[in-house]
Amino acid sequence: MSTPTKDVPKAYTYTPGLPQRALIFVYKGINKLIPWHKLPSYIGVLNIAALRYELRQKNLHDVYPSGNYQGTPGCPHMSDQQYLHTRHSDGLFNDLSAPKMGCAGMRFGRNVAREYTTKPSEDDIMTPNPRLISEDLLKRDTFKPATSLNLLAAAWIQFQVHDWFQHENSTTEKFDVPLPDGDVWSPSDGKMVVEKTEVDVPLDETDKVAPAYKNQNTHWWDGSQIYGSSEARTTELRGQAKNGKMAVDEQNLVTFLPRDPNGIPETGFSSNWWLGLEMLHTLFVLEHNAICDELVKSYPDWTFERVFDTARLVNCALMAKIHTVEWTPAILAHPALKISMEANWWGVLGERLYKLLGRVSKTSEAISGIPGSGAEHHAAPFALTEEFVSVYRMHALIPDTIAFFDAHSGGAHKSTHTIQDVAFEKARNPLLSDGLDFGDVLYTFGINYPGAITINNMPDFLRDLHTPDGRHIDLGTIDLLRDRERSVPRYNAFRRLFHMAAATSFLALTGGNVEVAEKLDRLYDGDVDKVDLLIGCMCEPLPKGFGFSDTAFRVFILMASRRLKSDRFIAGDWNAETYSEVGMKWVQGGGMKDVLGRHFPVLRGVLEKSGNAFAPWVKMEGSMEYMGKETNA
Numbered sequence: 001m002s003t004p005t006k007d008v009p010k011a012y013t014y015t016p017g018l019p020q021r022a023l024i025f026v027y028k029g030i031n032k033l034i035p036w037h038k039l040p041s042y043i044g045v046l047n048i049a050a051l052r053y054e055l056r057q058k059n060l061h062d063v064y065p066s067g068n069y070q071g072t073p074g075c076p077h078m079s080d081q082q083y084l085h086t087r088h089s090d091g092l093f094n095d096l097s098a099p100k101m102g103c104a105g106m107r108f109g110r111n112v113a114r115e116y117t118t119k120p121s122e123d124d125i126m127t128p129n130p131r132l133i134s135e136d137l138l139k140r141d142t143f144k145p146a147t148s149l150n151l152l153a154a155a156w157i158q159f160q161v162h163d164w165f166q167h168e169n170s171t172t173e174k175f176d177v178p179l180p181d182g183d184v185w186s187p188s189d190g191k192m193v194v195e196k197t198e199v200d201v202p203l204d205e206t207d208k209v210a211p212a213y214k215n216q217n218t219h220w221w222d223g224s225q226i227y228g229s230s231e232a233r234t235t236e237l238r239g240q241a242k243n244g245k246m247a248v249d250e251q252n253l254v255t256f257l258p259r260d261p262n263g264i265p266e267t268g269f270s271s272n273w274w275l276g277l278e279m280l281h282t283l284f285v286l287e288h289n290a291i292c293d294e295l296v297k298s299y300p301d302w303t304f305e306r307v308f309d310t311a312r313l314v315n316c317a318l319m320a321k322i323h324t325v326e327w328t329p330a331i332l333a334h335p336a337l338k339i340s341m342e343a344n345w346w347g348v349l350g351e352r353l354y355k356l357l358g359r360v361s362k363t364s365e366a367i368s369g370i371p372g373s374g375a376e377h378h379a380a381p382f383a384l385t386e387e388f389v390s391v392y393r394m395h396a397l398i399p400d401t402i403a404f405f406d407a408h409s410g411g412a413h414k415s416t417h418t419i420q421d422v423a424f425e426k427a428r429n430p431l432l433s434d435g436l437d438f439g440d441v442l443y444t445f446g447i448n449y450p451g452a453i454t455i456n457n458m459p460d461f462l463r464d465l466h467t468p469d470g471r472h473i474d475l476g477t478i479d480l481l482r483d484r485e486r487s488v489p490r491y492n493a494f495r496r497l498f499h500m501a502a503a504t505s506f507l508a509l510t511g512g513n514v515e516v517a518e519k520l521d522r523l524y525d526g527d528v529d530k531v532d533l534l535i536g537c538m539c540e541p542l543p544k545g546f547g548f549s550d551t552a553f554r555v556f557i558l559m560a561s562r563r564l565k566s567d568r569f570i571a572g573d574w575n576a577e578t579y580s581e582v583g584m585k586w587v588q589g590g591g592m593k594d595v596l597g598r599h600f601p602v603l604r605g606v607l608e609k610s611g612n613a614f615a616p617w618v619k620m621e622g623s624m625e626y627m628g629k630e631t632n633a
């Protein structure tokens, strides 16, 4: 178990060693001629490692005036010693020498130095008009499916994002986005009103020129979308449930999340709700409760507090593992990536040797994986970053309609619903009105396609969104506005700051696509440096097998491993003392298919025949007859 050693704030620095520096140097030379994704797999894997060393050194920036803001050993005081062994829902005490690090309400960090994130003028924010870009470059013309993925992959990433971050909107400050001529949004006043992001109170002069924003959720990979981002909320969500379990609501033999008196699901994070989230939140609450059953059976003398704490650790680690070795290789289906992500979890020696010999190297993340290799924050205290938020703006994943199938009767097509029909208060519609259960809905998500992350593929539903709290928004306009408002560098600046070559022309950016290049040229007034990050990423040619851009991938190379490497409960106390023998086996032996099959046995047959749980599943006989675009390309 880790213990605090010093009572002064620690310093955050990282200098790659000589071998790492040599690797960076060599690959910089190679990449002038060949990008990492065109190299043979294992040489590509080393290339990704070299990129990560450089990013760890140069692309982690704290936004607090001093390390003191992360807390110091013993401050804040840990009133209950249980948090030495388990997660605190507020996110406190993960790093015992900096106990506030990553807790709810801490600021987003940066992947670029703050001098590049100075506050933009109102004119910069509105140029070119974000609504115009949304109309011309984001609005879906026809549904373009991502045929290597299933809809579960789309729901999964939103589910994860809700664990990691959420900005707060201001209640007083607003943008008036001018509407282009002829825009039908609001003919009466010619503008679109959008709340600004709430800025954190400036702590020093730098904050006044480069504002900082707070994360409402904990930054840690701690399942806060399920368990809440405060101790008080966790207690509420457990309710009266026994044996360390989370409260659920049984209705006609179906287990649902409980609802509050306004019909809002009782869970850690319930905004932007739709059926995809309903399904995954329910699934992982069921998983938590199943882990509790197993722990109670194996350790009958444990208190229910200990059962809850351990089940949460296990459930969170399982989600982190699924994300690392299943979801990521599905959306980035490149051989070098598959090897790299497996190595993040198991090390290059692989799962089989790990299971046979355990950690061959005590501290090397490369040889034996990040879990258990020792927590380390490199050049800055752990915090998710504004740039990290930006690259997860993947609203194009949402289709217009979902075709539903009955997994209990051979996969027959049952109904088709628009996303509106299964969003917010209507999220459970197919379960309450169509006679379907979660098994059917999960099968449905297993064979429906999400949208591809590309231009002109954002659904009208999200570009004309009415939320239950009365907002009427175009999420396309907002996606652009937020990046600009929060001073996330535009595409070319971003590439330079992430050590990539900038696009020298619109045609170079689009990889020779003349039509798109001309459109960009017109909308960005001939200035390629003005192209928004989101738009540039959607227009650049993708590496083979990739579901999003190589530019966005640079943030992933750095932050995907950081989420594991900084976390004491993953990189540090990764042992049976913390997780229990049963818990360790549950995580290391399990995956998404196990979770699905455990709770919905009707899926077992299909899952056995299918590959990655986030790629389209093998269809049941009865689903073959359906020829709609939702499941056919």
Ligand code: HEM
Binding pocket: 154, 155, 157, 158, 161, 165, 166, 167, 169, 272, 273, 274, 389, 390, 392, 393, 394, 395, 397, 398, 419, 423, 462, 467, 475, 478, 482
């Ligand atoms: C039905 C599906 C969805 C709905 C209704 C929805 C709605 C929203 C809304 C209302 C916001 C806040 C806008 C603002 O800044 O004022 C938002 C932000 C965001 N959404 Fe979605 N979304 C959906 C799906 C997704 C998916 C699939 C992803 C993929 C990862 C995603 C990623 C994000 C991100 C990264 C943000 C920014 C959060 C922040 O600024 O802290 N969303 N979404």
